[in-house]
Amino acid sequence: MRNQERKSRNCGEHEHLSGFSAAAGGVVCSACEAGGFALSHDAYQWLLDAVGKPLAETPAVAPRALAQAERAIRETAEYHANVRLRPVLT
Helix, strand or coil, X not given: CCHHHCCCCCCCCCCCEEEEECCCXXXXXXXXXXXXXXXXXXXXXXXHHHCCCCHHHCCCCCHHHHHHHHHHHHHHHHHHHCCCCCCCCC
8 A cells, every 4th residue: 555545544643553444445544543453563464465466475464463454445435335245254
C-alpha cells in the first residue's frame, strides 16, 4: 500500500493504528476506533503484504490475524455493496 494509506482514515494519525472501519475506508487509530473493530498489527501487516498477490503467494499468518483480515475484507465489501455476506472463517 502507498505510504499515504498508512494513516488513520478518520483523522490522519500515523501512529497507534489499531482498528479498522469500513465506513471510514480502512485502518483507524485508537482514538477513531469506536466506529470499527480492533485490528492487530499482524492482521494489518498481512493485509499490506497480501495486496496484489495471488492467493497462493500470500504470507502465512496466525489464525486470529487471518480472521481479523477476513472481517476487514468482508465488512468493506458489505459496506460498499450494501449487502450482508457470511463469514468464510469461523
